[in-house]
Amino acid sequence: xxxxxxxxxxxxxxxxxxxxxxxxxxxxxxxxxxxxxxxxxxxxxxxxxxxxxxxxxxxxxxxxxxxxxxxxxxxxxxxxxxxxxxxxxxxxxxxxxxxxxxxxxxxxxxxxxxxxxxxxxxxxxxxxxxxxxxxxxxxxxxxxxxxxxxxxxxxxxxxxxxxxxxxxxxxxxxxxxxxxxxxxxxxxxxxxxxxxxxxxxxxxxxxxxxxxxxxxxxxxxxxxxxxxxxxxxxxxxxxxxxxxxxxxxxxxxxxxxxxxxxxxxxxxxxxxxxxxxxxxxxxxxxxxxxxxxxxxxxxxxxxxxxxxxxxxxxxxxxxxxxxxxxxxxxxxxxxxxxxxxxxxxxxxxxxxxxxxxxxxxxxxxxxxxxxxxxxxxxxxxxxxxxxxxxxxxxxxxxxxxxxxxxxxxxxxxxxxxxxxxxxxxxxxxxxxxxxxxxxxxxxxxxxxxxxxxxxxxxxxxxxxxxxxxxxxxxxxxxxxxxxxxxxxxxxxxxxxxxxxxxxxxxxxxxxxxxxxxxxxxxxxxxxxxxxxxxxxxxxxxxxxxxxxxxxxxxxxxxxxxxxxxxxxxxxxxxxxxxxxxxxxxxxxxxxxx
Ligand code: ARG
Numbered sequence: 001x002x003x004x005x006x007x008x009x010x011x012x013x014x015x016x017x018x019x020x021x022x023x024x025x026x027x028x029x030x031x032x033x034x035x036x037x038x039x040x041x042x043x044x045x046x047x048x049x050x051x052x053x054x055x056x057x058x059x060x061x062x063x064x065x066x067x068x069x070x071x072x073x074x075x076x077x078x079x080x081x082x083x084x085x086x087x088x089x090x091x092x093x094x095x096x097x098x099x100x101x102x103x104x105x106x107x108x109x110x111x112x113x114x115x116x117x118x119x120x121x122x123x124x125x126x127x128x129x130x131x132x133x134x135x136x137x138x139x140x141x142x143x144x145x146x147x148x149x150x151x152x153x154x155x156x157x158x159x160x161x162x163x164x165x166x167x168x169x170x171x172x173x174x175x176x177x178x179x180x181x182x183x184x185x186x187x188x189x190x191x192x193x194x195x196x197x198x199x200x201x202x203x204x205x206x207x208x209x210x211x212x213x214x215x216x217x218x219x220x221x222x223x224x225x226x227x228x229x230x231x232x233x234x235x236x237x238x239x240x241x242x243x244x245x246x247x248x249x250x251x252x253x254x255x256x257x258x259x260x261x262x263x264x265x266x267x268x269x270x271x272x273x274x275x276x277x278x279x280x281x282x283x284x285x286x287x288x289x290x291x292x293x294x295x296x297x298x299x300x301x302x303x304x305x306x307x308x309x310x311x312x313x314x315x316x317x318x319x320x321x322x323x324x325x326x327x328x329x330x331x332x333x334x335x336x337x338x339x340x341x342x343x344x345x346x347x348x349x350x351x352x353x354x355x356x357x358x359x360x361x362x363x364x365x366x367x368x369x370x371x372x373x374x375x376x377x378x379x380x381x382x383x384x385x386x387x388x389x390x391x392x393x394x395x396x397x398x399x400x401x402x403x404x405x406x407x408x409x410x411x412x413x414x415x416x417x418x419x420x421x422x423x424x425x426x427x428x429x430x431x432x433x434x435x436x437x438x439x440x441x442x443x444x445x446x447x448x449x450x451x452x453x454x455x456x457x458x459x460x461x462x463x464x465x466x467x468x469x470x471x472x473x474x475x476x477x478x479x480x481x482x483x484x485x486x487x488x489x490x491x492x493x494x495x496x497x498x499x500x501x502x503x504x505x506x507x508x509x510x511x512x513x514x515x516x517x518x519x520x521x522x523x524x525x526x527x528x529x530x531x532x533x534x535x536x537x538x539x540x541x542x543x544x545x546x547x548x549x550x551x552x553x554x555x556x557x558x559x560x561x562x563x564x565x566x567x568x569x570x571x572x573x574x575x576x577x578x579x580x581x582x583x584x585x586x587x588x589x590x591x592x593x
Contacts, residue, residue: 001106055081168228350379446472502566
C-alpha cells in the first residue's frame with residue numbers, strides 16, 4: 001500500500017506538471033499549522049525563483065488544476081505562496097478501509113530484506129543485573145521487533161560478558177572455600193563432574209565477596225587475574241569451571257529477561273569465541289595490520305579526517321592477555337562466518353562509543369567484515385534519579401533490576417486500587433498484582449523508550465506509573481477503554497466482523513482518522529533511524545486523538561446502526577494499531593486496569 005503522503009504528493013505533482021511546472025515541486029508534507037490545514041505544499045515558494053513568477057500566482061495556477069479532485073477537499077493558495085490542503089473524507093475513509101484489510105496495515109515490505117544481528121542485553125554472568133543493563137535489554141528488544149516487523153530477518157544475541165575478571169574472582173574465592181575441588185587439581189585427567197559445585201544463590205553471594213576482598217588484598221587480586229588468564233587460555237580445570245559458572249547463570253538470566261518480555265535467539269558469550277582469537281590475531285599480523293607497540297599488539301585505526309583522538313585498537317596486552325576489543329572482534333568473525341549478516345547492530349552505554357568506533361574500524365580495515373556490511377552502534381544515555389545523578393536506591397546503593405521492578409509494581413498496585421475505587425468497583429489483590437505486573441512493565445519500558453536513546457533521562461516512578469500524560473499506563477488505559485467498548489458492543493448482540501469505516505462526521509473523528517493514516521510514515525522513520533521513540537510519540541498522539549473523539553461521541557447508545565458499526569470499525573482499527581505498536585515496544589495491555 002502506498003503511503004498516504006506519497007499518494008497525495010503524486011496528485012499534487014501531477015497538478016504542478018499540468019500547470020506547466022516541474023512535478024518535483026509538488027511534494028506534500030504534514031501541516032505545521034494544523035489549525036489551518038491538514039497538509040501543505042511549499043513547492044510554489046521554491047519554484048518562484050526558477051520561473052521568475054510570484055509564488056502566489058504559481059500556487060493559484062496549481063490550485064486550479066486540482067478542482068474536482070477525489071483526494072483534496074480543500075486547496076487554498078495563500079500568501080505568500082503556500083498551498084494549504086485538506087483531504088476529502090471519502091479519500092481518508094478509503095485509505096483506512098484498505099489499511100484495515102491489509103497485512104501489517106499495508107506496510108510496504110523490502111524487496112531485498114536484510115539479515116541483521118542485534119547484540120544487546122550484554123549481562124555479565126554471575127554478576128547481578130543492574131539498571132544499566134535494563135536499557136540495553138529494553139531498547140534492543142524493541143529495535144529487534146521493529147526490524148523484524150519491517151520484514152528483515154533478525155537474530156538477537158545476548159552476548160554474555162563471560163571473559164572478564166569476574167570469572168577469575170569467582171574461581172579464586174571458590175578455591176579459598178573449597179581448595180580440594182577437582183577443578184584446581186593440575187594432575188586431574190578424568191572427566192569433570194556434570195554437577196556444578198555451587199548453586200545460583202551461592203554464586204550471587206560469592207561474586208560480591210570476592211570483588212570486595214580483591215579491593216583490599218593485592219595478592220588475592222593477583223590470584224584472580226591469574227585464574228582469569230588460565231580460564232582465557234583454556235587451562236582444562238579453569239575452563240570447565242568457567243563453563244559451570246556460565247551454565248548456572250543462564251537459567252537465572254533467562255528468568256529475569258522473561259519477566260521483562262525480552263528474549264534472545266542466541267545465548268552466546270565472549271568465551272565462545274576463544275578458539276577464534278589465535279587465528280584471528282595471526283591473520284591480522286600476516287596482513288600487516290597488527291604490530292607490536294610497547295609489547296602490546298595493536299592495529300592503527302586513525303583516519304585522516306579524524307578531528308578527535310583515535311588511539312590504536314589494542315588486540316593483545318603485553319602479557320598476551322586478550323581484551324574486550326579482542327572478543328568483540330572475534331565475535332564479529334564468528335558472526336560473519338556462521339550467519340553472513342548484512343548488518344550488525346550493537347546496544348551499549350554511550351560511554352562505550354570509542355570502543356565501538358575502534359572495533360568497527362579495525363573490523364573494516366582487517367577485512368573481518370565486507371566493505372558493505374553495515375555496522376551500527378546505538379549508544380544510550382544514563383538512567384538518572386530525580387536528583388539528576390545515576391539512579392540509586394533510597395539508601396544510596398546500586399539499584400538492582402529486581403528491586404526496581406518491585407518498587408514499580410508496588411506503586412502500580414496502589415494506583416490500580418485507587419483507580420478502581422474512584423470508578424466504584426473492587427479489585428482483589430491477586431488480580432491487582434497480575435495487572436500491576438503487566439502495567440508496571442509498560443510504565444518502565446515506555447518511560448525509557450519515549451526518550452531518544454542517546455539522551456539521559458530521569459526515572460520518575462510517580463510520573464511513569466501515572467494513568468495520565470505521556471506514559472505507558474495512559475496508552476494501556478486507552479486500549480483497555482476500547483476493548484471494553486468493543487466487548488459491550490458484542491454484548492449488545494453484534495459481531496465485530498463485516499464492518500466498514502464510514503466517512504468522518506466531525507472534526508475529532510477526522511483527526512483520529514488522520515492520525516491512523518500516519519502509521520506507515522512513522523514506521524518507516526522508526527526503522528530507518530532504529531528509533532522506538534518515534535513509535536511512542538505516535539501512539540501518544542493517537543491515544544489523545546482517540547480520547548478526544550471518545551469524549552465527544554456517544555458510541556454505544558447511537559441509534560443509527562450503520563453509523564455505530566462504522567465507529568466500532570474505527571475503534572477496532574485504532575486498537576489494533578495501538579496493540580501492534582506496544583508489541584513493537586515490548587509490552588502488552590491487560591483486559592482491564
Ligand atoms: N557486557 C558489557 C557490559 O556490561 C556489554 C556488552 C555490549 N556488547 C558488546 N558486544 N560489547 O558493559
